[in-house]
Amino acid sequence: AANKKLLVLPGDGIGPEVMREVVRVIDWMDRKRRVSFDLVEDLVGGASIDARGAPITPDTVARAKEADAVLFGSVGGPKWETLGFDMRPELAILTLRRELGLFANLRPAIVLDPLLNASTLKPEIVKGLDLMIVRESTGGIYFGEPRGVETLADGSKRGFNTEVYSTPEIERVARVAFDLARKRQSRVCSVEKANVMESGLLWRQTVTALQQREYPDIELSHMYADNCAMQLVRNPRQFDVIVTTNLFGDLLSDLASMLTGSLGMLPSATLGAPDSSGRRHALYEPIHGSAPDIAGKGIANPLAQMLSFAMLLRYSFDMQEDAEMIERACTNVLASGLRTADVMAPGCAKVGTHVMGEAVLREL
Amino acid sequence: AANKKLLVLPGDGIGPEVMREVVRVIDWMDRKRRVSFDLVEDLVGGASIDARGAPITPDTVARAKEADAVLFGSVGGPKWETLGFDMRPELAILTLRRELGLFANLRPAIVLDPLLNASTLKPEIVKGLDLMIVRESTGGIYFGEPRGVETLADGSKRGFNTEVYSTPEIERVARVAFDLARKRQSRVCSVEKANVMESGLLWRQTVTALQQREYPDIELSHMYADNCAMQLVRNPRQFDVIVTTNLFGDLLSDLASMLTGSLGMLPSATLGAPDSSGRRHALYEPIHGSAPDIAGKGIANPLAQMLSFAMLLRYSFDMQEDAEMIERACTNVLASGLRTADVMAPGCAKVGTHVMGEAVLREL
Numbered sequence: 001a002a003n004k005k006l007l008v009l010p011g012d013g014i015g016p017e018v019m020r021e022v023v024r025v026i027d028w029m030d031r032k033r034r035v036s037f038d039l040v041e042d043l044v045g046g047a048s049i050d051a052r053g054a055p056i057t058p059d060t061v062a063r064a065k066e067a068d069a070v071l072f073g074s075v076g077g078p079k080w081e082t083l084g085f086d087m088r089p090e091l092a093i094l095t096l097r098r099e100l101g102l103f104a105n106l107r108p109a110i111v112l113d114p115l116l117n118a119s120t121l122k123p124e125i126v127k128g129l130d131l132m133i134v135r136e137s138t139g140g141i142y143f144g145e146p147r148g149v150e151t152l153a154d155g156s157k158r159g160f161n162t163e164v165y166s167t168p169e170i171e172r173v174a175r176v177a178f179d180l181a182r183k184r185q186s187r188v189c190s191v192e193k194a195n196v197m198e199s200g201l202l203w204r205q206t207v208t209a210l211q212q213r214e215y216p217d218i219e220l221s222h223m224y225a226d227n228c229a230m231q232l233v234r235n236p237r238q239f240d241v242i243v244t245t246n247l248f249g250d251l252l253s254d255l256a257s258m259l260t261g262s263l264g265m266l267p268s269a270t271l272g273a274p275d276s277s278g279r280r281h282a283l284y285e286p287i288h289g290s291a292p293d294i295a296g297k298g299i300a301n302p303l304a305q306m307l308s309f310a311m312l313l314r315y316s317f318d319m320q321e322d323a324e325m326i327e328r329a330c331t332n333v334l335a336s337g338l339r340t341a342d343v344m345a346p347g348c349a350k351v352g353t354h355v356m357g358e359a360v361l362r363e364l
Numbered sequence: 365a366a367n368k369k370l371l372v373l374p375g376d377g378i379g380p381e382v383m384r385e386v387v388r389v390i391d392w393m394d395r396k397r398r399v400s401f402d403l404v405e406d407l408v409g410g411a412s413i414d415a416r417g418a419p420i421t422p423d424t425v426a427r428a429k430e431a432d433a434v435l436f437g438s439v440g441g442p443k444w445e446t447l448g449f450d451m452r453p454e455l456a457i458l459t460l461r462r463e464l465g466l467f468a469n470l471r472p473a474i475v476l477d478p479l480l481n482a483s484t485l486k487p488e489i490v491k492g493l494d495l496m497i498v499r500e501s502t503g504g505i506y507f508g509e510p511r512g513v514e515t516l517a518d519g520s521k522r523g524f525n526t527e528v529y530s531t532p533e534i535e536r537v538a539r540v541a542f543d544l545a546r547k548r549q550s551r552v553c554s555v556e557k558a559n560v561m562e563s564g565l566l567w568r569q570t571v572t573a574l575q576q577r578e579y580p581d582i583e584l585s586h587m588y589a590d591n592c593a594m595q596l597v598r599n600p601r602q603f604d605v606i607v608t609t610n611l612f613g614d615l616l617s618d619l620a621s622m623l624t625g626s627l628g629m630l631p632s633a634t635l636g637a638p639d640s641s642g643r644r645h646a647l648y649e650p651i652h653g654s655a656p657d658i659a660g661k662g663i664a665n666p667l668a669q670m671l672s673f674a675m676l677l678r679y680s681f682d683m684q685e686d687a688e689m690i691e692r693a694c695t696n697v698l699a700s701g702l703r704t705a706d707v708m709a710p711g712c713a714k715v716g717t718h719v720m721g722e723a724v725l726r727e728l
């Protein structure tokens with residue numbers, strides 16, 4: 001088989017240092033397993049603003065389109081916070097989502113037993129938590145038109161954005177959720193504000209019709225977004241797969257992540273539509289940010305980036321076994337008592353980014 | 365002084381039964397304290413749909429406008445869930461917010477010591493929690509135009525809603541937050557998605573300018589809504605007052621409520637702009653819903669409705685002392701070990717709605 005092409009975009013802050021550990025794992029796989037990766041590395045976010053005057057350049061977007069998968073770090077930092085709306089480091093990720101058609105953002109929230117106590121929730125509430133949020137990620141208010149700020153006759157201003165969803169957009173992301181549910185507990189909860197928004201009502205009706213037509217084996221429920229925020233705190237294990245809009249997914253998936261108490265552990269995937277040959281664009285990134293406060297200190301947790309690579313193996317190359325191998329290595333390292341500062345616990349050994357990366361390699 | 369005019373709208377589900385206990389407290393105040401209330405009771409929600417064919421009638425809206433304050437119960441239930449977008453029981457509350465100009469929704473999230481263990485969060489995370497969310501409630505995507513569902517040429521549909529905020533709308537709700545903060549810890553956190561939405565950027569800029577101009581004594585911070593959802597779970601006590609949009613406020617205030625673990629305890633107020641004589645429209649309601657599953661069983665917790673009445677005394681009539689008296693009575697009843705089923709704990713005595721109401725009266 002041809003080499004697999006990966007575009008690696010470390011970004012800003014702790015991005016480069018956690019990515020370094022993952023690249024070592026990729027090198028190891030290159031040597032030890034029957035698989036070869038061609039890595040191309042490029043700049044995004046603040047790093048790209050500094051070097052090229054834009055958070056992402058058309059060249060980089062083109063490279064992302066050519067790649068079989070994109071491994072993304074994290075972007076942003078105080079240095080670039082005041083440059084204005086068109087110079088936000090976040091535009092790198094928004095542009096990639098839009099240009100590559102990455103419409104399904106998969107956000108697992110998993111509580112591993114060794115990290116049970118990292119949660120601010122009581123252990124009996126989150127033990128064994130394993131839920132998946134599927135967030136729509138190329139539509140809704142993030143990209144809807146019209147949008148902008150206008151100045152009124154009296155000098156006051158008016159800022160506006162448009163939440164908009166079409167039936168095909170809703171159906172394709174719901175399909176991703178239903179398909180995932182089939183490999184899990186076959187339950188999907190669809191989340192919107194159909195009691196307040198017409199677009200939410202269309203969402204609910206479209207998901208319902210799709211389930212009746214194509215997924216009668218899946219148990220579908222509906223929940224308003226405010227109630228979902230509550231239920232995630234009250235009893236998160238009631239959920240299997242949640243599917244929701246871009247904006248609600250932004251809040252709810254971060255909320256769900258925080259239930260685990262260990263953001264430094266959580267990966268994500270964002271998938272496009274498969275073409276006729278089954279090939280799909282995809283981007284993988286940790287859910288944590290660039291953490292400028294600890295950047296460069298060598299203390300960041302590399303495991304979320306590592307697990308993002310495991311997701312890449314699973315979803316882009318169907319390499320289940322290798323993905324599980326990496327996931328198991330990460331769990332074993334934690335079980336052996338090694339911890340980076342963010343998930344440090346009494347009786348464990350505190351280690352830095354590189355030692356943690358080494359330990360994963362050794363496990364492998 | 366003239367009698368104070370209250371419009372009482374019990375609504376559906378447990379609304380009427382918890383309201384009954386509060387009306388007994390109001391009667392008691394009529395007899396024992398130097399204050400007289402004229403109560404008018406009316407129908408809203410499903411009850412109004414059944415009797416009058418609409419979730420709220422213009423007559424009821426007119427009565428609400430005449431009243432000095434509205435005490436609202438809760439609306440909705442399975443019976444009215446399939447009647448369509450124009451027959452939602454929720455329209456009662458949305459119509460009142462809009463028609464009375466109730467733009468500032470105050471949502472306290474307080475953890476009382478006797479109920480510390482009701483939370484799904486660890487006690488050390490929520491002990492003493494006392495935060496106030498000020499949610500804009502007559503603007504944003506709830507009321508923005510254009511909105512609707514259209515059918516496209518290819519037969520697919522497109523649902524859309526508009527998030528829109530003007531500088532005066534942002535300023536008036538921010539003022540409410542800043543004024544409240546002055547009586548608390550003088551800290552306001554303003555929440556939006558300025559990194560994704562122009563309306564959010566205008567929100568941030570407007571709040572910042574207002575603080576610099578009129579509230580230099582208040583410490584203002586900004587947070588993205590997704591991060592706020594996380595921070596509420598990670599460390600909710602970092603907040604004093606949060607001010608945010610209608611939609612984000614919907615999710616975040618429900619999330620904050622659930623941190624306390626005792627929704628049956630939490631009141632809310634929704635305030636309009638004061639007129640030249642200082643009089644303002646205002647509506648008070650528990651944050652819990654109509655709980656159709658337990659309606660009519662006499663087991664619902666009446667304390668959130670009771671505390672909503674205490675908020676009414678405080679914000680509509682500046683009757684601080686009486687408000688505190690009622691709040692203290694509620695706390696004392698809990699401290700004495702009485703509990704309704706929703707907040708039942710080992711070693712406490714489980715009581716119904718009426719016994720709980722009686723106990724509060726006895727305390728008074």
Ligand SMILES: CC(C)[C@H](C(=O)O)[C@@H](O)C(=O)O
Pocket residue numbers: 090093094250559560590
């Ligand atoms: C960086 C930002 C634009 C982004 C979003 O809001 O979608 C982030 O919060 C995320 O969830 O991936």
Ligand SMILES: CC(C)[C@H](C(=O)O)[C@@H](O)C(=O)O
Pocket residue numbers: 195196226454457458614
């Ligand atoms: C009933 C519903 C329309 C309402 C809302 O979404 O605002 C409710 O959830 C609330 O928070 O008061």
